[in-house]
Amino acid sequence: MLSGPEALVRAIVVRDDSLLLALSGLDQSLSYKIIASRVDGGFQPGLWWIDDFVYDPGQLNLVFSSRGQSAGSGHQQTFTGLTTVNKSPVSRTVMAIAIDGDEPVFLAQTQSSETTGQYTLQWQGYTGQILVTALDDYGVPHVAGATHGVGERVHPATPNGFVYQISVAGQLGMEPVWPTSAGALVMSGSCQLVAVPFYRPKTVGPVVV
Incomplete structure (x- = not known):
């Protein structure tokens, strides 16, 4: 998520190893705090952050600080x-x-x-x-041959605004042509999946x- 002046807070799910932000979404005269936390795998648990991030077109890498979850004390x-x-x-x-x-x-x-x-x-x-x-719940990547139970979710290789929830358990086949209307059914191998909008x-x- 990005936090900046005037309580500007945006939360973003990063689905692969890169994140692209439109410059129109940033005020390049301001500094931001970037806070990252793991949703499902990818890197160590806890928080990762950058203080006072200011956009620099020549900057190639961002350096994050990190710490684990706090056990806390007191009431x-x-x-x-x-x-x-x-x-x-x-x-x-x-x-x-x-x-x-x-x-x-x-x-x-x-x-x-x-x-x-x-x-x-x-x-x-x-x-x-x-x-x-x-x-x-973004689910897990679609992997041919993987076995899934009812209620589990998978997502396509190319994000399309939907995830697909298993309605008939089985083994996934090759990645199908994914429907993009809520409630639509699709088969992959012996699994039946239903399209669910991803928010x-x-x-x-x-x-x-």
Whole structure:
């Protein structure tokens, strides 16, 4: 996610080993804090960040600082909310990041209820400003020959705005032509999959707790 002046916060899922940002989305006269956390594999858990990032067309590499999750101490703190899409409850991975102090701290992570959308994040000690981010399930890459059960998700090699949830368990075949309408069915090997829109992560904050 990017955080900058005037509580500008954007959350982005990086699906491969590169990230392209349109310059129109950055105010090149301002500095930003970039905070990265692992969604599913890719690099070590915890937080990675850059303080005071300013766009430089000649810069080839970005150097991140890092730290693991904080165990914390002191009184238990909580933050409760709902995850919804079009006012209907959905299940999402929800995480809280502390942003007061010299370094951001990964506080807590949980899964919201599929039936109510409710979640409660819990941690020890910290009070101050936090960012809360909700992440949709992007699933795993489609791999021919892989076995999957009902409810698991796979995503295509080329992102198309959808993920595909297994509705009939089995073994995947070659990557099919993916439908791009919600609820459409497709076969891959002996697996039947249903198209599900993939929603971008949503970050709220800073929130004071």
